[in-house]
Amino acid sequence: xxxxxxxxxxxSFTERQGAVQLEAGTVGQAVAALAENYxxxxxxxxxxxxxxxxxxxxxxxxxxxxxxEGLATPxxxxxxxxxxxxxxxxxxA
Amino acid sequence: xxxIAESLIPEAxxxxxxxxxxxxxxxxxxxxxxGLEGQKRLKASRVLIVGTGGLGAPLALYLAAAGxxxxxxxxxDTVEVSNLQRQIIxxxxxxxxxxxxxxxxxxxxLNPQLKVVTYxxxxxxxxxxxxxxxxxxxxxxxxxFPTRYLLxxxxxxxxxxxxxxxxxxxxxxxSVFQAGRGPCYxxxxxxxxxxxxxxxxxxxxxxxxxxxxxxxIQAAETIKLILGGAETLAGRLLLFDAWLMKFTELSIERDPxxxxxxxxxxxxxxxxxxxxxxxxxxxxxxxxxxxxxxELKARLDRGDQLQIIDIREPHERAVFKFPGGRAxxxxxxxxxxEEFDPSVDAVFICKxxxxxxxxxRSLREAGYQGRLFNLKDGLNxxxxxxxxxxxxx
Ligand SMILES: [Zn+2]
Numbered sequence: 001x002x003x004x005x006x007x008x009x010x011x012s013f014t015e016r017q018g019a020v021q022l023e024a025g026t027v028g029q030a031v032a033a034l035a036e037n038y039x040x041x042x043x044x045x046x047x048x049x050x051x052x053x054x055x056x057x058x059x060x061x062x063x064x065x066x067x068x069e070g071l072a073t074p075x076x077x078x079x080x081x082x083x084x085x086x087x088x089x090x091x092x093a
Numbered sequence: 094x095x096x097i098a099e100s101l102i103p104e105a106x107x108x109x110x111x112x113x114x115x116x117x118x119x120x121x122x123x124x125x126x127x128g129l130e131g132q133k134r135l136k137a138s139r140v141l142i143v144g145t146g147g148l149g150a151p152l153a154l155y156l157a158a159a160g161x162x163x164x165x166x167x168x169x170d171t172v173e174v175s176n177l178q179r180q181i182i183x184x185x186x187x188x189x190x191x192x193x194x195x196x197x198x199x200x201x202x203l204n205p206q207l208k209v210v211t212y213x214x215x216x217x218x219x220x221x222x223x224x225x226x227x228x229x230x231x232x233x234x235x236x237x238f239p240t241r242y243l244l245x246x247x248x249x250x251x252x253x254x255x256x257x258x259x260x261x262x263x264x265x266x267x268s269v270f271q272a273g274r275g276p277c278y279x280x281x282x283x284x285x286x287x288x289x290x291x292x293x294x295x296x297x298x299x300x301x302x303x304x305x306x307x308x309x310i311q312a313a314e315t316i317k318l319i320l321g322g323a324e325t326l327a328g329r330l331l332l333f334d335a336w337l338m339k340f341t342e343l344s345i346e347r348d349p350x351x352x353x354x355x356x357x358x359x360x361x362x363x364x365x366x367x368x369x370x371x372x373x374x375x376x377x378x379x380x381x382x383x384x385x386x387x388e389l390k391a392r393l394d395r396g397d398q399l400q401i402i403d404i405r406e407p408h409e410r411a412v413f414k415f416p417g418g419r420a421x422x423x424x425x426x427x428x429x430x431e432e433f434d435p436s437v438d439a440v441f442i443c444k445x446x447x448x449x450x451x452x453x454r455s456l457r458e459a460g461y462q463g464r465l466f467n468l469k470d471g472l473n474x475x476x477x478x479x480x481x482x483x484x485x486x
Contacts, residue, residue, distance in 0.1 A: 008262045012406065012424035039427045043455060055286040059343050067346050084332065084343065086282040087261040088238050
């Protein structure tokens with residue numbers, strides 16, 4: 001099992017869960033499993049072409065997976081994947 | 094690459110402190126890391142704070158108290174009652190005043206030696222460079238993506254460090270984007286969320302003390318950039334969760350493919366950021382049929398059969414319930430789409446009519462065949478035009 005930390009901004013799509021545990025051997029598998037488990041979250045993670053959206057960054061062990069092996073970055077048992085979205089808050093619009 | 098930055102303020106600009114300044118800043122002079130020289134650097138420094146809201150308030154107050162020489166304040170907004178829950182630079186008596194005027198008064202009463210320059214305007218691609226170039230460092234206290242990308246790009250072009258802060262509900266982010274010492278904002282987030290996809294902040298709420306904490310972190314980083322010799326957040330992204338009271342530090346790197354600060358930049362001048370962020374576009378998605386509050390009222394009065402889907406969160410419905418509305422939070426629409434009856438017109442309602450628009454588009458993409466209407470401008474318009482007894486929260 002690995003743990004995915006869900007930022008507040010995306011928690012309305014994960015039944016308010018801040019941490020989700022799932023089985024995955026790579027970052028790509030983890031994100032796919034997350035989208036599978038939470039269909040409302042899927043469109044926030046992937047664009048129409050099935051590419052991962054660029055306003056969500058993925059971090060493993062304090063490092064951006066872009067600087068590791070991207071979606072192929074392996075996840076060891078018990079590891080944590082942190083989702084970091086672009087946020088902009090405050091104004092009542 | 095060393096994280097220890099040199100001071101942004103060249104020796105040549107330093108001037109002596111007078112007796113009064115010696116007394117006022119004695120607690121800085123007692124710190125070896127600041128001392129007389131550091132205080133002179135603060136006195137010679139010029140900081141632009143963009144946004145005089147939740148983040149800008151503590152930033153401006155602490156920088157004014159610390160003895161920064163010139164503070165520029167850029168904001169086009171006026172003070173509203175709902176700002177006072179967190180924007181502690183403004184007071185009850187300032188409601189309806191321009192934020193920069195209110196903030197200037199407060200800062201000048203805190204520190205009469207401070208010079209404040211106000212820009213009661215929206216930063217744009219036309220005015221940003223000429224304003225930013227007058228300052229040594231820029232602090233980002235904005236609440237929207239177009240201004241954030243504008244600031245990032247302008248700071249890269251001018252070689253100015255950008256002290257970044259951002260908040261959402263209980264979570265904050267802070268960093269320092271400084272050329273040569275780490276990435277820029279675009280390295281991290283090459284493109285913004287499209288308006289429909291971005292977690293909507295206007296509808297989201299924020300814990301009042303959160304921008305206080307993030308703004309204070311930004312103030313500390315700004316002061317450290319001026320002093321030099323400190324380890325800043327350049328190359329690091331600090332995440333803060335006020336609910337869990339937890340800080341997380343992530344390592345962030347410059348992206349050689351970054352369109353502004355990369356090896357072969359494709360963006361070499363300021364662009365149209367409203368367009369870039371998908372705002373003010375005629376079409377940001379397939380068209381959606383809408384009903385105004387008055388049209389919905391007329392259909393209800395006529396006794397039309399409608400499925401009224403209230404997609405607000407439970408705590409919002411607790412403020413007031415929409416009569417006859419069926420509760421189904423935004424984040425559950427796709428999973429629960431079988432619960433809708435495609436033979437009956439459905440009207441989606443939320444607070445301002447944004448989430449509902451996105452819910453309708455999502456449902457269509459998921460293959461739903463029934464007719465879907467958006468309540469235009471949301472329940473705020475219902476409270477305004479149909480039932481003024483309801484609160485506009
Ligand atoms: Zn960059």
